[in-house]
Amino acid sequence: MARPKRFHKMIRIGPVEVGTYRDDRGREKHTAACTAPRCGFSTDYADRSAAELAARTHHCAP
Known part of the structure; x- marks a missing residue:
């Protein structure tokens, strides 16, 4: 069973949140995820x- 991702260094840029986590092999990864409904x-x-950069340039579909 996979471990849940534990994010740290979270920032919010508009509706997008950027967070850092460590993957299964101990490498540092970064995720950008939009929190707008149905995005x-x-x-x-x-x-x-x-x-x-992805967070700053993201535009949700209308």
Whole structure:
């Protein structure tokens, strides 16, 4: 059974939250996820700057 992801270094950029976690192999990963209803945007990145850039440029579908 997979462990739940434990996020730290959370920031919010508009409706998108960016958080950092460690994967199963101990590598640091970064996630950007939109919290708007019915959006569904969520991606993982290898570095924090890419996740923050995705958060800044994300636009929810109307």
